[in-house]
Amino acid sequence: MSVGLEQYLLLSAVLFTIGLVGALSKRNAIIVLMCIEIMLNAVNLTLVAFYRYGGLDITGMVFALFVMLVAAAEVALGLAIVFSLYRSRETVDLAEMDMMKW
Amino acid sequence: MDYWAGYGSIALFLLVALIFGLITIILPKVLKLLGLVVRKPNAVKYTTYECGMETIGPSWVQFNFRYYIFALLFLVFDVLVVFLYPWAVSLRGGGWAAFTAMAVFIAVLLTGFLYAWKKGALEWR
Amino acid sequence: MNWWLLSPEITLVAFAVIIIFLDLAIQRKGILAATSVIGLLVAMVFAVGLWDKTGVTALNGMLVIDRFSLFFQMFFPGVAALVVLGSTDYASRFSRFKGEYYALILLATTGMMFLASTGELISIYVSLELMSLSLYALTGFLRDPKSGEAGLKYLLLGAVASAVLLYGLALTFGITGTTHLAGIAAAVKGMGNAGENPALLMAIAFIIAGFGFKIASVPFQMWVPDVYEGAPTPITAFLSVASKAAGFAVLVRVFTVAFLSPGWLSQDWAMLFAVLSAVTMTLGNIVALMQTNIKRLLGYSSIAHAGYIMLGLAAIGSAGGGGLGQNGILFYLAAYGITNLGAFIAIIAVSHRLDSDLISDYAGMSQRSPLLAAALALGLISLTGLPVSAGFWAKIYIFNSAVQEGFLWLVVIALLNSVIAAYYYLRIVKAMYVEEPTSKESVASSTPVKVALVVCSIGVLYVGLLPGAVLRLIEAASILL
Numbered sequence: 001m002s003v004g005l006e007q008y009l010l011l012s013a014v015l016f017t018i019g020l021v022g023a024l025s026k027r028n029a030i031i032v033l034m035c036i037e038i039m040l041n042a043v044n045l046t047l048v049a050f051y052r053y054g055g056l057d058i059t060g061m062v063f064a065l066f067v068m069l070v071a072a073a074e075v076a077l078g079l080a081i082v083f084s085l086y087r088s089r090e091t092v093d094l095a096e097m098d099m100m101k102w
Numbered sequence: 103m104d105y106w107a108g109y110g111s112i113a114l115f116l117l118v119a120l121i122f123g124l125i126t127i128i129l130p131k132v133l134k135l136l137g138l139v140v141r142k143p144n145a146v147k148y149t150t151y152e153c154g155m156e157t158i159g160p161s162w163v164q165f166n167f168r169y170y171i172f173a174l175l176f177l178v179f180d181v182l183v184v185f186l187y188p189w190a191v192s193l194r195g196g197g198w199a200a201f202t203a204m205a206v207f208i209a210v211l212l213t214g215f216l217y218a219w220k221k222g223a224l225e226w227r
Numbered sequence: 228m229n230w231w232l233l234s235p236e237i238t239l240v241a242f243a244v245i246i247i248f249l250d251l252a253i254q255r256k257g258i259l260a261a262t263s264v265i266g267l268l269v270a271m272v273f274a275v276g277l278w279d280k281t282g283v284t285a286l287n288g289m290l291v292i293d294r295f296s297l298f299f300q301m302f303f304p305g306v307a308a309l310v311v312l313g314s315t316d317y318a319s320r321f322s323r324f325k326g327e328y329y330a331l332i333l334l335a336t337t338g339m340m341f342l343a344s345t346g347e348l349i350s351i352y353v354s355l356e357l358m359s360l361s362l363y364a365l366t367g368f369l370r371d372p373k374s375g376e377a378g379l380k381y382l383l384l385g386a387v388a389s390a391v392l393l394y395g396l397a398l399t400f401g402i403t404g405t406t407h408l409a410g411i412a413a414a415v416k417g418m419g420n421a422g423e424n425p426a427l428l429m430a431i432a433f434i435i436a437g438f439g440f441k442i443a444s445v446p447f448q449m450w451v452p453d454v455y456e457g458a459p460t461p462i463t464a465f466l467s468v469a470s471k472a473a474g475f476a477v478l479v480r481v482f483t484v485a486f487l488s489p490g491w492l493s494q495d496w497a498m499l500f501a502v503l504s505a506v507t508m509t510l511g512n513i514v515a516l517m518q519t520n521i522k523r524l525l526g527y528s529s530i531a532h533a534g535y536i537m538l539g540l541a542a543i544g545s546a547g548g549g550g551l552g553q554n555g556i557l558f559y560l561a562a563y564g565i566t567n568l569g570a571f572i573a574i575i576a577v578s579h580r581l582d583s584d585l586i587s588d589y590a591g592m593s594q595r596s597p598l599l600a601a602a603l604a605l606g607l608i609s610l611t612g613l614p615v616s617a618g619f620w621a622k623i624y625i626f627n628s629a630v631q632e633g634f635l636w637l638v639v640i641a642l643l644n645s646v647i648a649a650y651y652y653l654r655i656v657k658a659m660y661v662e663e664p665t666s667k668e669s670v671a672s673s674t675p676v677k678v679a680l681v682v683c684s685i686g687v688l689y690v691g692l693l694p695g696a697v698l699r700l701i702e703a704a705s706i707l708l
Contacts (some may be wrong), residue, residue: 002110009401016394022477023387032383043397050401059406063349065184067393070356072181076174077360078382083170084283086374094383097376196264213244 008049019097029085029092033078041073171223180212233283234273236337243333244582250326260315260675263329267304267336269310274300279705288407289350296558297343298615298704299476303343306469306634307336308565310704312678312679313572314461316579316672320369327369332465335361339473346484348396348406350444351477355441359385362470366458367623377457384450385440392437397572398430399485411485419492424572431486431496435503441474442533455526463522463584464571467529468564475536475556482540483549483707497544497632500537505640509533512647515686521574522584524651525567529612531648532563538629545632550704552632555625557701562579562621562690569683570606576672576680586655591664600659601668604678607652609687612645617690624698 026032044064051060055093082092089096133139189196189204196203218224230237246262274297283292290296311332318325338358343349361386369379400406402424403414418424440447455463487493511531518524536559542552576599577592578584593600609616622645626638672680690697 005323007108016390019390022385023383029379029383033386033646036383036386036390037388040393041489043390043393046394046397046401050397052572054401054404056404060400062188063397063400063406065188066349066353068184069181070353072177074356074382074386076178077363078379078386079170079174081375081378082383084367085372088370088372088375094379102437213247217247218249 005049005053008053009046011040012045012049014044015039027093027095029082029094030079032094033075033082036077036078037071040067043067168226175218175223179211180213229285230284231273231288232280234271235275235304236340238273239266239304239333239337239340241271243330243337246326246330246333248332254670256318256325257315258320259326259329260311261312261335264308266333267308270336270340271301271304271308272291274304284346286350288384288409289347290341290344291346292344293707294342294704295476295480295557296706299343299472300703302472302561302564303336303339306472306568307332308681309466309568309572309683310461310465310469310557312675313464313568313575314459315510315675316458317461317575320459320579322370324368329424331361331365335365336469337463339342339469339476342473343476343480345477345480346408346410347626348400348411349480351444352389352393354395355389358470358473359389359441362466364622365462365465366454368462370461370510373457375457377454381450381454381458388437388440388447391433392440393428395430395437398426398433401556402427402430408481408484412487415486415492416488418489418492419500428495429594431492434481435478435496435499437501438474438478438641440633442471442478442536443507443530444503444533444537445510445530448507448510448530448533450528451460451682452523452526455529456520456584459572460522462582463526464568467525467571468567470562471529471533472564475540475560478540479543479549479553483543483553489548490554493544494548494639495540495544500544501541501634501637504534504536504537504541505637507531507537508552508641508644512644516647519586519652520584521576521586521589521655523588525570525574525653528648528652529567531644532559532567532610534565534644535625538634538637538641541624541634541637542625542628542632545634549707551628552625553705553707554698554701555621555628557705558694558698559621561697562617562687565683565686565690566606566609566617569602569680571688572609572679572683573603573606576676577603577651577670580670580672585648586658588665590658590662592659592670594664595666595668596670596672596679598680599672602684603660605684605687607656611649611652611689613649613693615688617687617694619691620694626695 016039019035019040019085022035023039026035043073044067047060047064047067050056051058052066054060086092130139134141185207186204189200193200242263246259247265249262250256250259277292277300278294278297281293281297284290285292301565311329313326318328321328337356338354338356338361341354345354363382366381367375369375398407399411403411405411405414415427420428434465436447440450443451457464457466482493482496486496490631508531509680511527511529511534515524515527515531518527536556538550539556539559542555543549546552574584576591577596581588589603592603605616607616612618612622622641626641629638629641
């Protein structure tokens with residue numbers, strides 16, 4: 001057996017977990033945003049793998065396309081909020097975001 | 103055993119990468135030991151770049167955040183264009199419905215662009 | 228393709244664009260609020276007009292127009308209109324970007340309306356993000372660092388939650404081979420027992436986690452108090468009512484349409500929701516006891532209410548179909564929505580004048596502003612669930628649906644929780660009416676705020692005294708396609 005659906009799903013699960021752990025443990029807001037991107041790309045990999053190996057119609061590809069678009073919008077908004085916060089706080093460290101306790 | 107056969111090409115790739123890396127590290131040492139190359143250091147050789155400009159100041163500087171605004175605008179419009187590709191490929195089958203849909207989509211994008219323009223986000227202030 | 232089916236949403240998007248351009252063109256910003264209220268009411272009228280056209284799908288089954296979605300297409304614009312009215316005073320704090328504020332509220336509402344009417348996974352994700360992105364921006368709207376911090380926390384946690392949800396949706400798509408909920412139902416129906424389908428269970432767990440964030444269920448509730456405290460108060464009201472209702476709407480649709488049969492599956496998630504419900508309401512209520520900031524207190528109280536509403540989901544799963552549980556959820560959302568809005572609009576008015584959200588500053592409010600105090604007291608009484616208020620019937624109805632399905636233990640926990648909740652709600656009422664004011668200065672509010680308050684209070688009393696009409700509306704609305 002060659003590299004198939006199973007391997008891609010495994011890879012995307014590993015990527016997703018890396019992203020999730022990073023997003024929940026990193027202190028730098030920018031890095032957290034990058035980890036979220038990793039999670040979304042892991043999902044995209046899952047979708048495209050299902051499209052390629054699942055014998056399904058083009059839906060998986062279209063789904064991945066929409067996810068890419070939404071991810072771009074999300075990261076743009078996230079960066080915008082980080083910058084506006086940076087201008088008033090001079091930091092992007094989440095541990096210092098303690099005006100209200102988490 | 104059959105299961106792992108698919109990984110053979112990856113293993114081969116890794117092996118080649120490893121060997122190539124090792125060769126590039128070991129070869130100069132071997133040549134030096136054989137006396138085929140001579141070590142003659144000088145000031146120019148030890149600069150950061152042997153060609154091009156000298157860097158001025160530390161390279162870890164913070165960029166003006168206005169760059170980010172342009173980058174963000176670019177990112178959004180750039181990624182939205184991704185929809186144009188499948189649309190262009192399937193335009194023949196989609197007919198007027200597909201054309202109208204894309205026209206509306208681009209009109210919405212244009213609205214966003216006009217908004218950003220009018221708000222002065224495209225100006226360097 | 229009949230574009231009239233999409234008329235409520237198209238109206239809102241068009242009005243959002245109009246508002247943005249009006250904002251560029253005109254100086255008198257009062258017109259913007261008026262325009263957005265008009266837009267929301269027009270969308271509501273379109274939704275009412277569609278009431279008889281039920282059971283239609285649009286855009287190749289991506290959107291389902293049934294009574295259930297039309298109910299929410301009337302509910303969300305109504306809530307948004309009240310929020311806009313309630314924020315007219317508050318909006319003077321935004322030095323710039325007033326147009327964007329109203330436009331973003333309209334876009335968030337559009338997302339919620341799509342979310343309530345989607346029958347397909349891709350459009351669920353896209354409309355969820357349309358709602359969420361608008362709300363992230365609105366949360367961080369104020370210039371002060373607290374609002375920015377709230378916005379950042381909401382965005383980061385929300386993005387993680389939606390990524391988890393998305394993974395669940397992608398797995399569901401892979402397992403069943405379709406993104407249409409009806410097709411998923413057909414594919415899931417034939418599946419064997421739980422042990423044979425770990426991937427499906429994992430997908431469902433991810434989906435519950437993702438939506439659990441939106442409805443603020445434990446253990447995905449940690450963002451609520453911070454975001455509620457930091458966000459502009461009208462947006463806090465909007466979050467606590469509309470975004471929670473949108474989360475429940477899509478949960479009900481996904482679980483009653485796609486994952487209802489086979490029986491073992493719905494029994495499984497019914498028990499999961501029952502446990503989550505018990506933990507959520509208990510945690511929300513107990514932590515709310517210790518709060519000194521009224522926005523944080525209502526944040527924890529909204530967590531507790533999410534717990535009560537999840538009783539309905541447990542009942543749906545256990546019964547293997549909509550029925551009582553679904554009616555209970557719709558009724559509770561309507562009653563809770565109007566109650567919480569009333570309370571929040573009163574708080575907006577007070578916090579705008581006093582620039583404080585501390586409960587101690589509400590002492591003697593009945594002497595400083597009788598109208599605000601009365602409206603807030605009515606809201607708190609209804610949140611407690613005392614008779615003659617909307618909250619009473621909502622609790623009775625949803626508790627009954629759970630008892631019918633044998634969740635007696637859960638309803639006992641819920642009743643104990645209601646007693647705990649009564650303590651902290653009525654403590655504020657006591658402070659407003661019994662204690663002496665710290666200052667004699669009266670707390671004034673503008674006409675639109677008063678209108679919104681009166682509408683909410685009348686709504687609470689109307690549902691409390693004559694629940695029959697609303698119940699009939701909801702029974703008509705609870706037919707899902």
